[in-house]
Amino acid sequence: METTTLIFLIVMVVIVVPLGLMLFADSRGMFDEIGGGAFSVEQFKPSSTPAATTASAQEREEEIRQLVQGRNNRRVGRGEPPLDVEAEVTRLLALDPTVDPDRPANPDAELREEVRQLLTARNQRRVAKGEDPLDVETEIDRKLKDAGAL
Numbered sequence: 001m002e003t004t005t006l007i008f009l010i011v012m013v014v015i016v017v018p019l020g021l022m023l024f025a026d027s028r029g030m031f032d033e034i035g036g037g038a039f040s041v042e043q044f045k046p047s048s049t050p051a052a053t054t055a056s057a058q059e060r061e062e063e064i065r066q067l068v069q070g071r072n073n074r075r076v077g078r079g080e081p082p083l084d085v086e087a088e089v090t091r092l093l094a095l096d097p098t099v100d101p102d103r104p105a106n107p108d109a110e111l112r113e114e115v116r117q118l119l120t121a122r123n124q125r126r127v128a129k130g131e132d133p134l135d136v137e138t139e140i141d142r143k144l145k146d147a148g149a150l
Contacts, residue, residue, distance in 0.1 A: 065089050115140050 066084065072083045116136060123133040 022034065061089065064092055068092070112140060112144070115143050119143070 015025045068083065068085050072085055072088075076082050119134065119136050119139050123136065127133055
């Protein structure tokens with residue numbers, strides 16, 4: 001091996017490699033800053049409980065209408081029958097408890113029946129074990145509430 005190559009390798013090992021390791025160790029927090037700054041999306045997060053105003057409710061309803069209209073246009077493009085956009089918007093808004101906070105959202109009747117069947121089967125197993133049965137209607141409401149459907 002030539003002496004210049006040997007000197008080059010020694011310089012690399014002795015100086016450059018430790019310097020690179022120090023720089024790498026120093027940059028540990030830099031990855032956490034990626035995506036941050038003045039134009040970061042995190043800067044514009046809404047508060048956890050935004051005040052619902054009439055304007056925001058109207059904007060929300062209009063956006064839902066636009067989304068349903070877009071879905072309807074795709075259905076028609078595929079050759080499927082069109083949806084009644086207004087009825088679908090009304091249905092979707094009725095499912096959201098934030099539209100009318102005094103009225104809880106009504107879960108789908110099929111979902112309620114499925115939960116009832118599961119709880120009935122659970123009660124049968126509880127009785128077979130000698131345990132007291134659960135109140136089915138109370139448990140249905142609790143399960144749907146836990147799942148976010150009530």
